[in-house]
Structures are given as structure tokens and as C-alpha cells.
Amino acid sequence: MVAALSVAGVVLRPFGWPEAVWAVGGAALLVVTGALPAAAAWRGVAEGGDVYLFLAGMMLLSELARREGLFDWLAALVARRAAGSAVKMFGLLYAMGVAVTAFLSNDATAVVMTPAVAAVVRAAGATAPLPFLLVCAFVANAASFVLPISNPANLVVFGAHMPKLTAWLAQFALPSAAAILSTYLALYVTQRAALRQELKSTDAVPVLSRGGALAACGIAGTALVLLAASAFGASLGLPTFLAGAATAAAVLWRNPQAAWAVVKNMSWDVLALVAGLFVLVAALTQAGLTAALAGELRAMAGAPGAAFWAAGLLTAFGCNLVNNLPLGLVAGHAAQAANAAARLRAAAMVGIDLGPNLSVTGSLATILWLTALRRDGMTFSGWAFLKIGIVVMPVALLCAMLCML
Numbered sequence: 001m002v003a004a005l006s007v008a009g010v011v012l013r014p015f016g017w018p019e020a021v022w023a024v025g026g027a028a029l030l031v032v033t034g035a036l037p038a039a040a041a042w043r044g045v046a047e048g049g050d051v052y053l054f055l056a057g058m059m060l061l062s063e064l065a066r067r068e069g070l071f072d073w074l075a076a077l078v079a080r081r082a083a084g085s086a087v088k089m090f091g092l093l094y095a096m097g098v099a100v101t102a103f104l105s106n107d108a109t110a111v112v113m114t115p116a117v118a119a120v121v122r123a124a125g126a127t128a129p130l131p132f133l134l135v136c137a138f139v140a141n142a143a144s145f146v147l148p149i150s151n152p153a154n155l156v157v158f159g160a161h162m163p164k165l166t167a168w169l170a171q172f173a174l175p176s177a178a179a180i181l182s183t184y185l186a187l188y189v190t191q192r193a194a195l196r197q198e199l200k201s202t203d204a205v206p207v208l209s210r211g212g213a214l215a216a217c218g219i220a221g222t223a224l225v226l227l228a229a230s231a232f233g234a235s236l237g238l239p240t241f242l243a244g245a246a247t248a249a250a251v252l253w254r255n256p257q258a259a260w261a262v263v264k265n266m267s268w269d270v271l272a273l274v275a276g277l278f279v280l281v282a283a284l285t286q287a288g289l290t291a292a293l294a295g296e297l298r299a300m301a302g303a304p305g306a307a308f309w310a311a312g313l314l315t316a317f318g319c320n321l322v323n324n325l326p327l328g329l330v331a332g333h334a335a336q337a338a339n340a341a342a343r344l345r346a347a348a349m350v351g352i353d354l355g356p357n358l359s360v361t362g363s364l365a366t367i368l369w370l371t372a373l374r375r376d377g378m379t380f381s382g383w384a385f386l387k388i389g390i391v392v393m394p395v396a397l398l399c400a401m402l403c404m405l
Contacts, residue, residue: 005026006022006023006025006026006027006029006276006280009021009022009023009025009026018269018273019269019273019367020269020270020272020273020276022276023272023273023275023276023277023280024272024273024275024276025276026276026279026280027041027275027276027279027280027283030279030280030283031279035283036279036282036283036286040282040283040286041279041282043282044278044279044281044282044283045275045278045279047278047282048156048274048275048278049237050155050235050236050237050238051152051155051156051237051274052237052271052274052275053237053238053240053241054105054149054152054155054236054237054240054241055107055152055270055271055274056240056241056244056266056271057222057237057239057240057241057242057243057244057245058104058105058107058108058240058244059107059108059111059244059266059267059270060241060244060245060247060248060262060266061104061108061215061218061219061222061243061244061247062104062107062108062111062112063262063265063266064211064215064218064244064247064248064251064262065112065212065215065216065219066112066115066116067211067258067261067262067265068209068211068212068214068215068251069206069208069209069212070208070212070215070216070219071112071113071116072116072119072120072206073205073206073208073212074096074116075093075096075113075116075117075119075120076120076123076204076205076206077205078092078093078096078120079120079123079124079199080203080204080205082124082199083201084124084198084199084200084201085199086126086131086194086195086196086197086198086199087195089124089132089199090131090132090135090188090191090195091184093117093132093135093136094135094139094184094187096113097109097113097135097136097139097140097143098139098142098143098146098180100112100113101139101140101142101143101144101146101150101151102143102146102147102150103147103149103150103219103222103223103226104219104222104223105144105149105150105151105152106140106141106143106144106150106151106363106365107140107152107270107364107365107368109136109139109140109365110136110137110140110365110366110368110369110372111267111368111372113136114133114136114137114369114372114373114376115372115375115376117132117133117135117136118133118372118373118376118378120132121133121199123200123204124199124200125199125200126197126199127197128194128197130191130194130380131187131191131194131195133373133378133380134187134191134388135187136369136372137357137365137366137369137385138183138187138357138392139180139183139184140363140365140366140369141353141354141356141357141362141363141365141366142179142180142183142184142354142357142396143176143179143180144353144354144365145172145175145176145179145349145350145353146172146176146180147165147168147226147227147230148162148163148165148168148230148236149223149226149227149230149236149240151353151365152274152325152364153324153325153328153349153352153353153363154349154353155236155237156325156328156329156332157328157331157332157335157345157348157349157352158332158345158349159332159336161336161342161345162230162233162236163233163342164230164231164232164233165227165230165231166231168230171346171404172346172350174403175350175399175400175401175403175404176400178396178399178400178402178403179350179354179396179397179399179400181399182395182396182399182400183357183392183395183396185395186391186392186395186396187388187392189391190388190391190392211251211252214247214250214251215247215251217247217250218243218244218246218247218248218250218251219247221243221246221247222240222243222244222247225239225240225243226239226240226243248262267368270364270368273364274325274364277323277325277326277329278329280326281326281329281330281333284326284330285330285333289330291337293330293331293334304341304343304344307344308343308344308347308401308404309347309401311331311344311345311347311348311351312347312348312350312351312397312401313351313397314351315327315328315331315347315348315351315352315355316350316351316352316354316355316358316393316397317355317358318351318355319351319352319355319356319362319363320355320356320358320359320361320362321361323361323362323363323364323367324352324353324355324356324362324363324364325363325364327352328348328349328352331348331352332345335348343404346404347401347404350397350400350401350404351397354393354396354397354400355393355397356393357389357392357393357396358386358389358390358393358394359382359385359386359389360380360382360385360386361382366385
């Protein structure tokens with residue numbers, strides 16, 4: 001019950017309190033009441049070590065890029081290339097979002113790209129900025145299994161069984177391309193009326209600072225490091241953190257006093273949120289949920305086709321009830337306990353990555369997107385998101401899973 005209420009708090013944010021308050025508060029309550037031994041809670045927290053390092057490194061890179069104006073510069077280039085065409089800007093921003101998500105993770109797309117896009121559409125005089133902002137939310141999930149590094153949920157679903165890069169690309173390149181393209185087309189259909197607007201054409205592009213250029217080089221270098229780590233089957237958390245730290249050192253060495261501002265502006269509550277979710281999953285595991293799911297997977301072993309579709313569909317819709325990160329943890333534990341086939345684990349991961357495009361409750365990236373909108377003085381209701389998501393998500397999920405057959 002405590003775990004369910006905590007997840008509900010993360011999703012609904014009663015009293016406007018941050019998501020981390022509910023996750024950490026629920027975890028603490030489980031320990032204080034004796035429902036979960038402190039040792040088990042600590043093991044749950046420790047299990048997320050690789051994810052914390054990965055997120056910390058990505059947040060550091062994202063904050064450096066934001067501070068040095070890299071994403072504002074890229075968005076301004078997109079606006080100039082669009083030449084006043086809303087449809088062209090929509091497509092260019094979508095392509096930019098795919099690249100950012102693939103090489104920096106879906107959370108970076110939500111946190112950094114959203115405010116940059118908001119600034120660009122304001123400068124372009126968009127009367128209906130929503131289609132361009134929705135790109136940031138939907139592409140963050142649609143492109144989140146291009147590479148293993150594209151979504152922290154990939155790390156928790158596969159855990160120690162993460163495929164090497166070559167195996168990953170062989171399995172997911174086509175489904176990922178199908179998800180990206182189908183999401184673009186479905187989102188375009190839902191927004192086509194607003195995309196008839198005219199935008200201001202501008203040639204104004206800010207000069208990219210030296211720090212911005214170094215941040216871009218650091219991001220490119222980080223992508224290469226992570227691709228190499230993935231190719232050799234190594235953990236991704238520590239390389240990401242070290243690459244982020246090295247980039248920060250290169251960007252800030254002439255202005256070391258700015259380091260505190262960078263660290264202060266990072267979204268540290270995200271790490272607390274993730275740690276709280278790991279503890280909640282430990283409680284659910286102790287309550288028998290993982291064992292029950294593992295039993296169901298074993299029971300379906302004789303019908304691999306049905307198990308494949310069940311894994312993808314149930315996780316896709318289920319993550320909108322409990323958020324995809326805790327569901328990914330549970331699914332990963334259940335698959336490991338059941339010694340499930342790699343194909344079932346892959347189907348579950350695709351469902352966990354694409355399912356959040358149904359509603360605002362589905363993923364950490366979408367929650368971060370809403371937070372970025374609120375910081376810019378904008379709001380977007382869960383019902384309005386659902387009306388779009390119910391068109392976009394099932395199409396992408398079906399296309400991706402069909403490509404995996």
C-alpha cells in the first residue's frame with residue numbers, strides 16, 4: 001500500500017510537491033514502519049549505482065551545454081534553416097531531438113532541449129508553440145532505444161545482461177527506426193492544423209562561445225566513449241560520469257568559480273527520486289510481485305509468441321500506471337528470476353521505452369518535460385497529452401514490435 005501511494009504521489013504530485021519527496025518519503029516510511037528492513041532498503045539503493053552515475057554524467061553534460069548556450073545555438077540554426085515554415089521547423093526539431101536522445105539520453109532531451117525550443121518558437125513568433133514543444137516529449141521516448149545509452153530504463157531492464165553494441169544494433173536498429181518514423185507521422189497528423197501557421201524568418205544566430213564549442217566536443221567524445229563501452233559490454237555509468245567530469249574540467253578551467261553554479265543548477269532531486277524508486281521496487285520484490293511475474297513468464301514459456309506480445313503490451317500500458325523506471329526494475333528482476341529468453345526481455349524494454357508516450361505519467365523524461373514547461377511559465381494537462389498519446393503510442397509500439405518478429 002505504501003509503495004502504491006508513493007508511486008501515485010510521484011505521478012500526481014499532490015500539493016505541488018516535487019516527485020522526489022513522494023518517492024523518498026515512501027521509501028523512508030517503509031523502513032521506519034519495519035515493512036522493509038533497512039538492509040534491504042540499502043541494497044535497493046545500492047543496486048542503482050550504475051544508473052546514478054549515468055544520470056549524474058548526463059546531467060552535468062546537459063547543464064554545461066545549457067550554460068554555454070550550445071542548445072540555444074543549435075535551435076537558432078534550426079529556426080534559420082526552417083525559413084519561416086512551421087512544417088520544416090517541426091521536422092528539423094524532431095531530427096535534432098532524435099540525435100540528442102540517441103547520444104545523450106531521453107532525459108537530456110526533456111531537460112535541455114525543451115527550454116531551447118521554447119525560446120526559439122517565441123523568437124519565431126509562433127502563435128501555436130505546442131507542436132514544437134510536444135516534439136521534445138514524444139521524441140524523447142520514441143528514440144530511446146536507438147542505443148543502450150538512450151534511456152536509463154534500458155540499463156535497469158537488462159542489468160548485467162546488457163547486449164553488446166553490435167548485438168543491440170542488429171536487434172533494435174529496424175524497430176527503432178520504425179518507432180521514430182511512425183511517431184513523427186502520427187504526431188504530425190495530430191498537429192497538422194497548428195502547423196499551417198506562419199513563422200518569422202530570421203537569419204539571427206548567436207555566436208557559439210568557446211565554452212559551447214568545448215561542450216559540443218565533450219558531448220561527441222562522451223558518445224564515442226559510451227559506444228566503445230557498449231561495444232565491449234562494459235557498464236555505462238562510470239564512463240558517462242568520467243566523461244562528463246572531463247568535459248566540465250575543459251569548459252570551466254579558465255573560470256573555476258563557475259563550477260559551483262553548474263553543480264547547483266543540476267537536478268539532483270532526480271537522483272533522489274530514482275533512489276526512492278529503487279527502494280520501492282525492493283519492497284515490491286519482498287512482497288512477492290517479482291516472483292509472481294517470474295512465475296507467469298515461466299508459465300508462458302510454451303507459447304513464445306503470446307509471451308512476446310504480452311511482455312510488450314503489458315509493460316507499455318503498465319508503465320503509465322506506475323512509471324517506466326520502477327516497472328523496468330520489476331520486469332528486469334522478473335525476467336532474470338524466470339531465466340526468460342532474450343526476446344522477451346527485448347519486448348519488455350520496447351514496451352517500457354515507448355509506452356510512456358501514452359500519458360504524462362509514463363516516464364521520468366515526460367515528468368522532466370512538464371517541469372521544464374512549468375519553469376517557462378507554461379502548463380499542459382494530462383488529459384490533453386492523453387488525447388494525443390492514444391493516437392501516437394499504439395502505432396509506434398505496433399510498428400516496432402512487428403519489426404522484431
